[in-house]
Amino acid sequence: MYKKNEGIRNVAVLCAILLIFGIALFGCFGQIRNSLQQQLMSSIEGMAEQNEILIEKEVSTRFRLLSSLAREFSDGDESIFVDRLQGFVETYQFKRMGYIASDGIAQTTDGYHLDMSDRETFRQSMQGKQRLTDTFEDQIDGSDEIVNAFSVPVYEKDQKTVKGVLFATGRYEMFEGCLQNEIFEGQAFNYIVKMDGMIIAASGNSREWGIGKNIFTADISADENDDAAKSRMISDMKSGKSGYGMDPKRKEVSLYYYMPLKIEETGDEWYVVTAASESVLTNRMQVVMDAINSLIVIILVIISVSVGVYIYSWRKSKKELISLAYQDPVTLGDNFAAFKEKAKSKKDGAGWLAAMDLADFKLINSTCGVKKGDEVLRAVSEIFENEKGDNELVAHVNADRFVLFWMEENQDAIKERLERVIKKIEEIPERLEIPNLFPVFGIYHTMVLDEIDPLYGNAVLAKHQIKGRRDRHYMFYDELNHESIQENRELEDHFEMALEKEEFEIWYQPKYSAHTRKLVGAEALVRWRRQDGSLIPPLKFIPLFERNGNIIRLDEYVFRAVCRQQKAWQEQGQKMFPVSVNISRVSLYYSNVVEKYESIIRSYDLDSKYIQLEITESATIDNNEIFNLLEQFHTAGFKILLDDFGSGYSSLSTLNRMHFDTIKLDKSLVDYIGDDNGEKLLNSITKLAQSFGMEITAEGVETVEQLMFLCNLDCDDIQGYYFSRPLPVREYEECLKEACM
Incomplete structure (x- = not known):
């Protein structure tokens, strides 16, 4: 028992x-x-946000182009203008562009003349509105290709009366390209939908929902008795809200996130929706x-x-x-969640928290493949693991981002360790046969490891201050000027409006012949005049825009403005002098920079001899493609000036390796005049450059003694306050008139 x-x-x-x-x-x-589901939903939300940024950027870029062309067309000839549009069709990958007169008769770049008076976009643009249509089948050429139409009003000279409409037909591939994804092994699907649920565009891998379908009538919820998900989504869209949805019963689209697209031209009725199938979560489980x-x-x-x-x-x-749950799938080391957990258990939290990423890492993924990119991340992780000491932490956050916690008593010791790991990271490209790596660190000193997110955020903030630069690998949080950061944020926030309102002015600093003392040209400089009339000096915004990438659009803005002004002077019969325009080193990293600038100058029907390009020598230091770019610019007819020669980056070997038409002696070299050794250096540099067939322009000349010394060196041109300060366009026009007398 x-x-x-x-x-x-x-x-x-x-x-x-x-x-x-x-x-x-x-x-x-x-x-x-x-936990995995939350990570999945967070990834879906992140993808939706990326899609939103890409779509809004693509749309805004095309509307800025159309608006700019519409302003130029205010007093232009229709037939000539339409012919000029063909270059923009190819550059911006439109199917066609055209102009619709006030009577509704349209001329297109592909040769069609047709009545478009019954088009809603025509009517609305004639009322002064910019419009972007939903997707529709192109009936003009009978191809039934899926397209969208962009339209902007064209005003009379008074800028009050609409005289016609400029439109462009965008291919469906523009939106489809924005919606492509590289996560979840193709099991994530992206859509653009209207507020009523109609699908406007879908990623190429989408299987369940397609163009022309309605996501509401397609039954988001598989249970007919449970319409909560659909009702909530409809309500959120009407209110302009973002939201999540989830339905495990549905195999193809079971997890989704939706958020509004801020595109005024569509009437704010578009939403971006990112969805993933249940199999994504199942596979991870x-x-x-x-x-x-x-x-x-x-x-x-x-x-x-x-x-x-x-x-x-x-x-x-x-x-x-x-x-x-705490292992990173790429490096097989700790992930950010593990880092946080280990930080909580540390009794001694005094040390240095560092945020690191690799500049332009996406180029490695795009040129060498994601597999090679993962191999690079594992190599970097191995370096950090080998460097990690007792009670120290390292983790892979995401993408190319890492977080470190090192325990050292002072900054000098941290700097020594940073230099060591930077050197090891820079050795990876030779071993893996990839482009050069440029690691960037932000470091924050902490006494307690309590809440990691704000500490990591401070380190990231420090890192962002040098992101995009090539002269520094790391910055400490204590070095930050927080008042300056706030001021920079305000400038960044105002940049788009400043471009739209043309707050950036072009000033001209004249160049004079060293021998005849006559005007021979000018350098174009940019000034930012705010609406209140105040001027923001270039040193305030140029370095900022070089870091955040806005300098590319500013460079193009200045180049267009100078081309437009030169063309206006030519049409007025004014005597023409070449004007040099600066191109930042950031712009030179984009492979199509030569084609873009060549296209712009051709659009103004302007001879390239009237526009010269200035490139600082610092741009030649870390750009392996600079030699080919110089040759391409020369082939396009541009003269290239080497700016700021002698400012600290200079290497005489640069003169031998690269073909420049003119070198511009930096003011720091000109200021040597009066010093025996400095004058010998100037004499040697000018003789060497002249032996290579280069012309010499001296910058920052302020005294007669400097002028006479430079004349004796057979310097060609003089630029500086001795002759003239930088002048607004109207004052420079007076110089042009005097030069013709």
Whole structure:
């Protein structure tokens, strides 16, 4: 009887243990699933935000182009103007562009003349509105190709009366390209939908929803009795809100996130929707499930032998499961979640938290492939792991971002370690046969590792201050000027409006012949005049825009403005002098920079001899393609000036390796005049440059003694306050008139 009761008790104990184990296992499984699901939803939201940025950027770029062309067309000839549009069709990948007169008759770049008076976009643009249509089938050429139409009003000279409409037909591939994704192995789908649920565009891999379908009538929820998800989505869209949706019963589209597209030209009725199938989560759970199944079999065997062994094994398995949630899938080291957990358990939190990423890492993924990019990340992670000391931490955050926690007493020790790992990272490209790597660090000193996110945010803020620069690898948070950061943010926020309102003015600093003292040209400089009339000096915004990439658009703005002004002077019969325009080193990193500038000057029908290009020598230091770019610019007919020669970057070997037409002696060299050694240096530099067939322009000339010395060196041109300060366009026009007298 006792044995029977004992057997029953043992069975009961085993059943209880199995029950407890089952409950614990289920809870652990659910916890991991929820964690993975949250990460998945966060990734979906991040993709939706990226899609929103790409779409809005593509749309705004094309509307800025059309608006700019519309302003130029205010007093232009229709037929000539339409012919000029062909270059923009190819550059901006339109299907066609055209002009619709006030009577509705349109001329297009592909040779069509047709009545478009019944088009809604025509009517609205004639009322002064910019419009972007939904996708529709192109009936003009009978191709039934899916397209969108962009339209802007064209005003009379008074800028009050609309005289016609400029339009461009965008190919569907523009939106489809913005919606492509590289995550979840193609199991994520992107859409642009209207507020009423109609799908305007879809990514190429989309299978369940397509163009022309309505996501609401397609039954978001598979359960006809549960319309909560659909109702919430409809309500959110009407209110302009973002939101999540989830339906595990649906296989193709079970997790989705929607957010509004801020495109006024569509009436703010467009939404971007990113969705993923249940298989994404299932696949991620498969590893966990396999481990759980194996553990169940092992534990059942162990239970039959000993309850104690079972308990031990269960605890061990739980520990292994939790570890799966904290391992980075690329580097196989700690992920950010693990970093946070380990930081919480550290008793001594005094040290240095560093945020690191690799400048232009996306170029490696795009040119060498994602697999090679992952190999690079593993190599970087290995360097950090080898550098990590006791009680120190390292983790891969995401993409090319890493976070480090080092324990050192002072900045000098941290700098020494940074220089060591930077050198090792810079050795990776030769070993893996990839483009050069440029690691960037932001470092924050902390006394307590309590809340990692704000500490990491401070390190990221420091890193962003040098992101895009090539002269520094790291910055400490203590170095930041927070008042300056706020001021820079305001300038960044106002940049788009400043371009639209043409707040950037072109000033001209005249250049004079060293021998005849006559005007021979000018350098175009940019000034930012705010609406209140105040001028922002270039040193305030040029370095900022070089870091955040806005300098590319500013360079193009200045180049267009100078071309437009030169063409106006030519048409007025004014004597023409060449004007040099600066191109920043950031602009030179884009492969199509030569084609872009050549296209702009051709659009103004202007001879390239009237526009020269100035490139600072610092731009030649870390750009391996600069030699080819110079040759391409020369082939296009541009003269190239080497600016700021002698400012600190100069290497005489540059004159031998690269073909420049003119070198501009920096003011720092000109200021040497009066010093014997400095004058010998100037004499040597000018003789060497002249022996290569280059002309010499001296910058910053302020005294007659400097002028006479430079004349004796056979310097060609003089630029500086001795002759003239930089002048607004009207004052420079007076110089042009005097030069013709």
